[in-house]
Amino acid sequence: xxPSRSRNQTELDDADYGPSRTQQRRExxxxxxxxxxxxxxxxxxxxxxxxxxxxxREVDVTRRIxxxxxxxxxxxxxxxxxxxxGDEDFAAVRAELGENRExxxxxxxxxxxxxxxRDRLVAEDESALSGLIAEHPQVDRQHLRSLVxxxxxxxxxxxxxxxxxxxxFQLLKDLQAxxxxxx
Numbered sequence: 414x415x416p417s418r419s420r421n422q423t424e425l426d427d428a429d430y431g432p433s434r435t436q437q438r439r440e441x442x443x444x445x446x447x448x449x450x451x452x453x454x455x456x457x458x459x460x461x462x463x464x465x466x467x468x469x470r471e472v473d474v475t476r477r478i479x480x481x482x483x484x485x486x487x488x489x490x491x492x493x494x495x496x497x498x499g500d501e502d503f504a505a506v507r508a509e510l511g512e513n514r515e516x517x518x519x520x521x522x523x524x525x526x527x528x529x530x531r532d533r534l535v536a537e538d539e540s541a542l543s544g545l546i547a548e549h550p551q552v553d554r555q556h557l558r559s560l561v562x563x564x565x566x567x568x569x570x571x572x573x574x575x576x577x578x579x580x581x582f583q584l585l586k587d588l589q590a591x592x593x594x595x596x
Contacts, residue, residue, distance in 0.1 A: 475491050530545070537565065561577075
């Protein structure tokens, strides 16, 4: 121990003060973010989550508020109620929300792939059509070809609704669903 430092100062340096103010702020913002995610969830998904009863009640109250300022205050109150509980109480909820986000990302990517395939089919790419038929021999070829022809006509006439264009997407979606059911 250096002679210039007193014994009391050394004891203060060794004392545990808990989390820093910055860490406390980060944790509070994380809870606020989680609260915001909870109020955005559809009621069916929210019902599946294991939440404390008072938190569930406050989520319901927050959802009913329409005024922006009041909703913001109620969201802050919801976060305050949630801070009464430990991280372990919301670990399962965070995991579920993380899985939902990953699942949504995968579904979105699958939809983008289907849209790209549809665009290749409509863009008069015969190789895309023959490749799709080869990959899915059970598909009604005549119906698919007529849908593609109709979608090309719809594309050239903007006044017509894109009915065939949508039907192609639905057909591709059904084919993909059939593949995942078999696999």
